[in-house]
Amino acid sequence: MTVAAHGRGGWLRDSGxxxxxxxLMIALFLAPALLGLVxxxxxxxxxxxxxxxxxxxLAGDLVWRGLGNFERLLGDPNVWHSVRVTLLFNLLINPxxxxxxxxxxxxxxxxxxxxxxxxxxxxxxxxLSIGLTAMxxxxxxxxxxxxxxxxxxxxxxxxxxxxxxxxxxxxxxxVIASWKGCGYWMIFLLAGLAAIPEELHEAARIDGASAWQxxxxxxxxxxxxxxAFVLVADTAANFVFxxxxxxxxxxxxxxxxxxxxxxxxxxxxxxxxWGRSLALSTIILLIVAAIxxxxxxxxxxxxxxxx
Amino acid sequence: MKGAxxxxxxxxSVILVLLVAxxxxxxxxxxxxxxEIFRWSHEFGWRTFVPAELTLQNYAxxxxxxxxxxxxxxxxxxxxxMVLGVLVNAAAGFAFAVFRFRFQRTIFxxxxxxxxxxxxxxxxxxxxxxxxxxxxxTYTALxxxxxxxGFVIFLFRQxxxxxxxxxxxxxxxxxxxxxxxxxxxxxxxxxxxVVTGAMMLFIMQWEAFFWPLVAAPSPDYTLVxxxxxxxxxxxxxxxxxxxxATTLACLIAIVPFLVFQRFYLRxxxxxxxx
Numbered sequence: 001m002t003v004a005a006h007g008r009g010g011w012l013r014d015s016g017x018x019x020x021x022x023x024l025m026i027a028l029f030l031a032p033a034l035l036g037l038v039x040x041x042x043x044x045x046x047x048x049x050x051x052x053x054x055x056x057x058l059a060g061d062l063v064w065r066g067l068g069n070f071e072r073l074l075g076d077p078n079v080w081h082s083v084r085v086t087l088l089f090n091l092l093i094n095p096x097x098x099x100x101x102x103x104x105x106x107x108x109x110x111x112x113x114x115x116x117x118x119x120x121x122x123x124x125x126x127x128l129s130i131g132l133t134a135m136x137x138x139x140x141x142x143x144x145x146x147x148x149x150x151x152x153x154x155x156x157x158x159x160x161x162x163x164x165x166x167x168x169x170x171x172x173x174x175v176i177a178s179w180k181g182c183g184y185w186m187i188f189l190l191a192g193l194a195a196i197p198e199e200l201h202e203a204a205r206i207d208g209a210s211a212w213q214x215x216x217x218x219x220x221x222x223x224x225x226x227x228a229f230v231l232v233a234d235t236a237a238n239f240v241f242x243x244x245x246x247x248x249x250x251x252x253x254x255x256x257x258x259x260x261x262x263x264x265x266x267x268x269x270x271x272x273x274w275g276r277s278l279a280l281s282t283i284i285l286l287i288v289a290a291i292x293x294x295x296x297x298x299x300x301x302x303x304x305x306x307x
Numbered sequence: 308m309k310g311a312x313x314x315x316x317x318x319x320s321v322i323l324v325l326l327v328a329x330x331x332x333x334x335x336x337x338x339x340x341x342x343e344i345f346r347w348s349h350e351f352g353w354r355t356f357v358p359a360e361l362t363l364q365n366y367a368x369x370x371x372x373x374x375x376x377x378x379x380x381x382x383x384x385x386x387x388x389m390v391l392g393v394l395v396n397a398a399a400g401f402a403f404a405v406f407r408f409r410f411q412r413t414i415f416x417x418x419x420x421x422x423x424x425x426x427x428x429x430x431x432x433x434x435x436x437x438x439x440x441x442x443x444x445t446y447t448a449l450x451x452x453x454x455x456x457g458f459v460i461f462l463f464r465q466x467x468x469x470x471x472x473x474x475x476x477x478x479x480x481x482x483x484x485x486x487x488x489x490x491x492x493x494x495x496x497x498x499x500x501v502v503t504g505a506m507m508l509f510i511m512q513w514e515a516f517f518w519p520l521v522a523a524p525s526p527d528y529t530l531v532x533x534x535x536x537x538x539x540x541x542x543x544x545x546x547x548x549x550x551x552a553t554t555l556a557c558l559i560a561i562v563p564f565l566v567f568q569r570f571y572l573r574x575x576x577x578x579x580x581x
Contacts, residue, residue, distance in 0.1 A: 023408070025406075025485050026402055026408050030402045033398065033399035033455045033460055034399065037457065041455075048431070048432040122322070125326050127561045128553070132535065132557065135535065135549060137329070140332070154350065154351050232423060233423065236423055237425055240426075242516070265430075265431070268431050268434075277431050281431050288425060
């Protein structure tokens with residue numbers, strides 16, 4: 001359970017075995033993975049940064065634009081609309097998913113008859129990719145032939161447009177992405193909950209703490225790290241939300257699902273403006289980095305105040 | 308206390324229905340004849356989930372959209388990524404846990420940062436790189452970028468750092484080389500992390516959409532997710548086939564997942580996510 005704790009003691013340095021491996025041996029172990037990360041993570045970031053300063057002529061030649069791509073992006077009201085939609089999407093979907101995932105984890109944590117079945121069932125939507133999830137729900141929610149609308153009509157309400165309604169499309173995206181994604185984030189929180197010693201809860205119970213008090217004062221403080229991890233990872237994933245927009249809405253109806261990643265894709269692969277698209281990629285990466293930094297800081301500060 | 312138990316099972320059951328009913332409807336629709344799929348769609352009831360007639364017609368015509376080719380491609384790409392990824396990332400995790408070298412902490416922090424960065428965010432610059440290397444429409448372009456994973460390196464590093472030092476010391480005293488210690492001692496001990504890492508890499512490739520969409524536009528290298536999406540945009544009415552194609556893709560991901568889910572959880576706990 002506490003394997004991680006041993007590693008921090010620094011026994012490797014004391015025992016001296018760490019020094020017995022030569023530089024060549026260390027390189028042999030490290031090189032394949034590090035080369036992969038440099039070539040396919042670091043280099044693309046560098047390409048985005050440098051490429052965002054260039055443009056292409058009609059003949060396909062590179063021309064220097066300096067910060068021109070960024071100036072044009074920031075002066076474009078459509079881009080600002082896209083930024084607003086992306087921020088709104090993330091402001092809603094990330095807390096919602098973390099909350100649901102945490103609730104699911106608490107529900108299936110304690111052993112009970114049949115709990116294995118529920119756990120397995122909660123994992124199931126995860127095996128559908130986000131693209132397939134979008135296609136399935138597009139049919140389920142279809143205004144004319146979808147069973148969901150059939151149920152809504154039978155209950156006496158008007159049939160809903162969902163993906164095809166300007167006012168519902170973004171919320172519908174959030175719901176179907178959560179239907180698919182919450183089980184995944186639940187796994188990480190479940191692992192965190194399982195690592196909390198049962199004695200702590202027992203002691204709190206004996207002291208007369210209610211279930212709510214035990215959750216608030218025992219579970220939550222110990223879950224800060226897993227929760228922070230899930231929130232940051234979930235935000236990073238949702239900031240580049242792409243497949244459902246590409247497959248179903250192309251940013252519509254009327255710009256309702258105009259998320260930044262799709263705009264960057266369109267700029268490059270539909271309009272062929274690579275410099276502008278790389279500038280958009282750069283902006284997306286910067287926002288993700290900034291949000292991750294803020295989230296980590298917030299959750300850490302919380303810890304020092306409480307402790 | 309009894310009320311709490313009942314409430315828990317009610318909540319569990321409601322969520323179960325919400326999560327499973329759409330999948331059940333998908334599976335059932337995939338074995339319905341085309342004429343029946345939407346016959347009862349204007350009324351919601353038991354007919355929604357019970358077909359009057361069963362057929363494998365939707366499966367028999369899958370070759371028309373190049374499905375089997377796409378399925379083979381996906382299994383190959385995901386399988387190769389899984390095998391290469393476990394080896395490469397376990398080796399790096401081992402090095403970070405056991406060896407001491409210059410800039411170790413800095414490099415490890417960079418590895419962790421790379422794990423936090425969403426892959427889709429760099430798809431467009433990565434595409435310009437792969438295009439410049441002439442690798443568009445190759446298995447290499449589909450597999451290699453996903454092999455090295457900061458998160459899997461992290462899981463292995465945490466596990467190996469937690470093993471009692473006697474494991475390594477005894478082997479060193481016996482004269483074993485580091486590759487032998489890694490392959491014969493460390494890897495077999497770390498099997499929960501191996502299973503977890505393998506599942507993560509496999510599912511990541513199985514799910515991938517944005518990268519294979521742009522990196523492999525030709526039908527020869529199309530992966531399942533993209534084949535299904537393309538079929539959708541070409542013929543809006545061929546929904547029966549979409550159901551069968553999606554059902555198969557889902558089933559293939561479900562089988563290893565259900566088998567390994569218990570190890571998955573254990574691997575994450577052993578890997579220090581808590």
